[in-house]
Amino acid sequence: MGHVQRRLASTxxxxxxxxxxxxxxxxxxxxxxxxxxxxxxxxxxxxxxxxSLQPPxxxxxxxxxxxxxxxxxxxxxxxxxxxxTHPSFLQLLKQHKPHEQESATNGQxxxxxxxxxxxxxxxxxxxxxxxxxxxxxxxxVTAHVGPLPCANVAxxxxxxxxxxxxxxxxxxxxxxxLHSDALASIPRALTALVYQRRSLPSxxxxxxxxxxxxxxxxxxxxxxxxxKKALLEMVKKFQRELPKSRLLKETGRFSNxxxxxxxxxxGEDQLGEGFGSSxxxxxxxxxEDALLRVYLSRTPPHLVQLPSQTFPVGVGDVYRKLPEVxxxxxxxxxxxxxxxxxxxxxxxxx
Amino acid sequence: MLGHRLVSFTRPLTRAxxxxxxxxxxxxxxxxxxxxxxxxxxxxxxxxxALPDENLTFIHRPPPTAPSxxxxxxxxxxxxxxxxxxxxxxxxxxxRPSADKSVPIxxxxxxxxxxxxxxxxxxxxWTRGRLAKKFDCTxxxxxxxxxxxxxxxxxxxxxRDEEHEANRGKWSExxxxxxxxxxxxxxxx
Numbered sequence: 443m444g445h446v447q448r449r450l451a452s453t454x455x456x457x458x459x460x461x462x463x464x465x466x467x468x469x470x471x472x473x474x475x476x477x478x479x480x481x482x483x484x485x486x487x488x489x490x491x492x493x494s495l496q497p498p499x500x501x502x503x504x505x506x507x508x509x510x511x512x513x514x515x516x517x518x519x520x521x522x523x524x525x526x527t528h529p530s531f532l533q534l535l536k537q538h539k540p541h542e543q544e545s546a547t548n549g550q551x552x553x554x555x556x557x558x559x560x561x562x563x564x565x566x567x568x569x570x571x572x573x574x575x576x577x578x579x580x581x582x583v584t585a586h587v588g589p590l591p592c593a594n595v596a597x598x599x600x601x602x603x604x605x606x607x608x609x610x611x612x613x614x615x616x617x618x619x620l621h622s623d624a625l626a627s628i629p630r631a632l633t634a635l636v637y638q639r640r641s642l643p644s645x646x647x648x649x650x651x652x653x654x655x656x657x658x659x660x661x662x663x664x665x666x667x668x669x670k671k672a673l674l675e676m677v678k679k680f681q682r683e684l685p686k687s688r689l690l691k692e693t694g695r696f697s698n699x700x701x702x703x704x705x706x707x708x709g710e711d712q713l714g715e716g717f718g719s720s721x722x723x724x725x726x727x728x729x730e731d732a733l734l735r736v737y738l739s740r741t742p743p744h745l746v747q748l749p750s751q752t753f754p755v756g757v758g759d760v761y762r763k764l765p766e767v768x769x770x771x772x773x774x775x776x777x778x779x780x781x782x783x784x785x786x787x788x789x790x791x792x
Numbered sequence: 793m794l795g796h797r798l799v800s801f802t803r804p805l806t807r808a809x810x811x812x813x814x815x816x817x818x819x820x821x822x823x824x825x826x827x828x829x830x831x832x833x834x835x836x837x838x839x840x841x842a843l844p845d846e847n848l849t850f851i852h853r854p855p856p857t858a859p860s861x862x863x864x865x866x867x868x869x870x871x872x873x874x875x876x877x878x879x880x881x882x883x884x885x886x887x888r889p890s891a892d893k894s895v896p897i898x899x900x901x902x903x904x905x906x907x908x909x910x911x912x913x914x915x916x917x918w919t920r921g922r923l924a925k926k927f928d929c930t931x932x933x934x935x936x937x938x939x940x941x942x943x944x945x946x947x948x949x950x951x952r953d954e955e956h957e958a959n960r961g962k963w964s965e966x967x968x969x970x971x972x973x974x975x976x977x978x979x980x981x
Contacts, residue, residue, distance in 0.1 A: 572865065573873075661861075680872045686891050688884040704887060710879060711871030718981070721887060726981045734861035735870035742864050 465499040487538060495538055497523065498604045510599050512632065512648075515639050524548055525631045528607035528624040548631035555630030558637055559587040562649045562750065569746045571660070573736050575778045581663045587653050592626035595652050601628045629653075642753045642760060664737060667782060669729035673706065673713070675779040676733065683709040685732070687725045690715065704728045747772060896929050903927055904937055911938040915948065 463469045474492055500519045503526070507516040516522045529549040535542060563583045567574070574582070585591065596602070605624055612618030629652065637645035666672060670685075677685050685706045694700040704724035705715045714735060716727025747770055754764050816822035831853070832838055838853035863869035871877070886892055899907075907927060910918040911934070920931040923938070940948070960968070 676872070682872065682876060687887040689887050690884050705884065707883065708871065709876060710881065710883065711874075711877055713871055723981050725887060731861055732870070735863065735868070736872055738862045739865050739868045739870065739873060740862070742866055745866070 462499045462502065465501070466496060491534075491538065494606070494608075495534065497606070498526070502604060506600060506604055510632070512636065515636055520546070521635065522604075525551070525628060525635065526601060526604040526606060528605065528619070528627050530608040530610055530619045530624065531606045533610070534608040548627050551631035551634040552627040553630075553634075554637070555632065555634035558633050558642075558645055559592075559630060559649050559653065562646050562748075563587040563654060565748050565750060566650070566654050566746070569748055569772060570740050570743075571738065572741065572772060572775045573739055573778075574660070575664075575737065575783055577783060578660065578663050578737065582658060582660060585658045585663070586656065587649070589622065589626045591653060591656065592629050593622040596625040596628040599629070601625065639757075641756055641758075642750060643755045646748075646750055660738060661734065664734065666730055666733065669726060669733055672779060672781050673729045673732050675781050676736065677708055677713075679776050679779060682711075685713060685729075687728060689721075706732050741772075896933075899927060899929055899933075907934060908938045911940065915940050915944060 471492070474487065474489060503519050503522040504513075506526075507513045507522050516525070524546040525548050527545055527547045529547040532544060532547060535544070560583065563586045564579070567579050567582045567586070571579070571582075596605075602625065605628065607619065607621070607624035609621070610616075610619045633645050633649055636648050673685055677683075685708050687704050687706050689702065690705045691703040692701065695702075700719055701717060702719070702721050702724040703715065703717045704721065704727075705712045706725070706728045707713065714728045714730070714732025716724050716729070716731050718724035718727055749769075749771075751769050752764075752767050753760060754762060810816070819825060832851045835853055838851050841850040841852075842848075843850065859869055861869060865873070868874060907923055910923060920934040923934045924931045927934075939945075960971075963971070
């Protein structure tokens with residue numbers, strides 16, 4: 443089976459699994475059986491397209507709301523329907539059912555929710571890893587609440603059969619819509635709805651439980667081109683003695699498998715340690731280790747203080763005056779080093 | 793008189809060293825079995841906690857490899873996040889003897905002007921390295937103080953790269969392969 447056939451099969455399977463006919467008023471529908479004015483009954487509409495136009499059963503929507511623990515917030519089927527309808531669906535609806543009333547979509551909610559999720563993820567990552575460089579912090583935020591994790595969480599929630607969307611190819615003016623884009627809009631819309639119907643702390647709790655509790659490996663996101671240069675800049679920033687590398691242990695020099703253990707020292711403090719099969723390699727790894735020790739120092743979970751804690755709990759105006767909240771602002775740390783800090787990717791300049 | 797002259801050194805008839813062959817028999821006193829010492833005994837990096845009630849002894853000895861870089865801010869692993877310590881202890885030897893150099897003395901304005909003059913005169917002849925050696929400063933200082941214009945610099949670098957590329961073309965296949973392998977290895981550092 444070629445990749446095209448496999449793609450078609452998976453799309454059909456997705457569509458077929460979503461259709462349940464118990465809640466439909468008229469089944470089988472006339473448009474699938476007969477076309478007016480023709481002797482031989484032929485369908486005017488493709489069955490797969492017809493299936494994608496039908497709304498999901500209200501029982502499935504209610505089950506979804508209860509499954510994710512938001513049954514009190516999503517108290518009506520219309521609200522859940524709105525959450526699961528991507529704006530691209532309207533195009534499909536207009537094409538095949540032009541007389542039907544336009545259903546509410548999650549476009550605006552997804553936009554609000556996306557901003558809120560970015561806010562919560564950024565403050566959490568910053569509070570947890572205060573020394574992380576900006577480019578790594580951005581990557582960490584994307585890893586927590588980016589489009590891919592949002593789509594994954596939507597699938598884990600079981601929103602795939604409830605999603606109503608339409609695939610479109612990207613043009614020069616508009617970006618295309620893929621299945622993962624449409625799925626990602628669901629958790630974002632949920633966040634925004636929780637914020638609107640409850641409060642900001644509730645929305646934050648939602649994002650923390652579904653997204654910020656996921657394991658993200660930061661070590662893979664931190665790459666160095668010249669760690670010795672970066673470490674030199676960092677040591678100067680902390681106003682310590684310049685780093686000097688010292689040989690801690692070695693074995694097998696001049697053999698075919700030497701091992702050197704090198705430590706980088708600032709005065710008498712060992713900043714980092716690395717091993718390697720050559721002196722240069724061990725020194726490189728020691729510099730990397732020294733930098734990682736600073737970057738990956740995290741705040742203990744019980745001491746994390748988030749700025750959004752100062753927002754009021756409960757429904758009402760977000761900016762209303764409150765009694766003093768127990769919040770201690772985090773101490774400012776040394777600013778990040780400028781070397782290799784700009785842009786998305788670092789390219790060596792000649 | 794003759795008796796005195798007869799007192800001369802003579803080699804002993806038995807030798808005082810073990811000959812290489814026949815080989816010492818393993819498992820005997822000639823080659824006793826190897827009994828390694830317990831690394832937990834008398835270890836400076838081991839923490840021993842005795843619990844006499846349960847008749848137990850806890851010995852915590854973390855592996856001698858480098859610790860994980862992940863730590864809490866309340867007890868950071870990096871010395872940069874702690875106040876500097878000053879125990880006067882013997883440090884391991886420096887990796888390269890050139891690291892033992894002291895900071896070079898600050899150059900006067902006259903010397904700096906001279907550096908600039910020479911560099912602008914002929915950047916190919918008066919390279920950064922040559923000027924650094926002449927005035928006893930670092931190459932980076934020369935680059936900071938007497939940088940060539942961007943156009944000249946790109947031209948020189950391009951010429952140098954082309955020369956190197958031409959030289960690399962003359963290499964044998966084996967040499968190119970070895971160089972490519974070491975370059976690939978560098979990516980795995």
